[in-house]
Amino acid sequence: MNRRDFLKNTARVIGGITLPLTAFKIINPRELLASTGDTEKVRWVFLVDTYKCVGCGMCVRACKLENEIPYDAKVTRTWVERYVITKDGKTHADSPMGARDGFTTSKIDLGIDGYEEIKNQDIDKGFFVPKLCNQCANPPCVQVCPVGATFQVPDGVVLVDRTWCIGCGYCIMACPYGVRFFHPVYHTAEKCTFCYHRITKGMKTACVDACPFGARQIGNLKDPNDPVTKVIMTERVGILKEEYGTKPQVYYLGLDREVK
C-alpha cells in the first residue's frame, strides 16, 4: 500500500464511521431521561394506538365533563380527527365538535362548505387520530409567556395559572399543535393537563379511563417496567411535528404521513 492509498482509505474509514452517527440521529426518548440529569422519579408520557381507536368520542365527552370545559362551546382540550384517504390520493379530514359526539355519519364535515359524501369503495385508508397536549420537553408555549403564568412541572406536565394569566394569547399562537384555547368562562389560556388532579392521585386521566378500546394510555417514562415505557422503547412509535424541535411526549402507534 502506498501513501496515497493509505491516506484515501483512512479518510474513507473516518468518514464512514462519523457520517451514519450524525446523519441518522433521530429523537430518542431515552435521551430525555439522561440529558436532564434531574432526580425526578416521574415523567408523564402518553401513548395513542390509532389502530384501536374507533372514533366513538367518549374520551372527548369525558374530558369536557371532568375538566369543566363548557359542553357546547366549540373548544376542547382533546379531540379526535378522522382521516379518510381515497383512491385518487386525496386526504379528507374532519373533527366535528372535536368528535364530542363521535362520528355518526360517513360524510366528511367541511365546515361552512357543508358535507362531502365519500363512497365506501373509494376508500384506501380510514382511521382516527386522538389529539391532546404533547407536554413537550421544550414547550414553546411556556417560553413565550410574558408573565410566568404557564410553566412546566418537573414531571413534565405544562400547566396554566388562571389567576396569573393576562389573556394575551401568545401561548395559543406559539403552540404548533393548536392544543391551547381561551376558556370561555375564565378568559384565560386553557390546555390539557394530563388530568393532573387524577394522575397525581394514582388514577389515570379521564380520557384513558373512558376509552373502551385501550387506544389511549398514560405512563411514566422513568419507570422501565411501565407498560407504556416498554412500548415506546421497543416498538415503532411516531410523534407529531418532530421538525419543530419541541420534543413532544405523546407517542403514536400507526401514525400516517397525512397526519399533521
Next chain:
Amino acid sequence: MKSHVYRPLWVTLGLIAIILIARFFYVPKDFGIGERGYMYGWHRKGDVEFWKNFKVKYRGSAYCKDCHSENYAKLMQSPHAIIPCEDCHSPAIDHPENPPKLQIQKGRELCLRCHYPLPYPTSGRANIPSIDPDKHNPGIECVSCHNPHNPLEGLK
C-alpha cells in the same frame, strides 16, 4: 446645579420606588424560578396545588360495582364489558349524594358512536357490528329492544 434640574430625577426615583413597593406586595411570595429553570419554570408554586386539588368527577366502574352489582355482573359477561359505566351513565361525581340521580344517555346517537357503519380498512372501527340507522327501525330508541348491559341476550 439648580434644583429644577434635579426635580425630574426625584420624581423618577419616586416612581421607581412606588413600583418596587407595589411589586413587593402584589407578587405572591411563592413566585419564582422552579426546578425547570427560568425558561420553563418561572411561575407561582401554589398553582400546582390548585391543579392537584381539582375535583375528580369520573370515579371508574369500580366505584359502581358494590351497589349496582347485578348490572355490573351482567355487563362483565357481555361484549360491552369493555365500556366503563360512566361512558353511558355520566360521571358519578359524589353519587348518591351529589347527584342523587345520574343522567343516562339513552338516545340512538349514543349507540351509533360505535355502531354506525364506517368500514375503514385501517381502523378497529371496521370490526364492530353495525346497522344503517336510516333503515334499522328509525325513530325508535335502541334500548327499547336491545339490553345495553347484555346485547347478546336477545330482544326484549
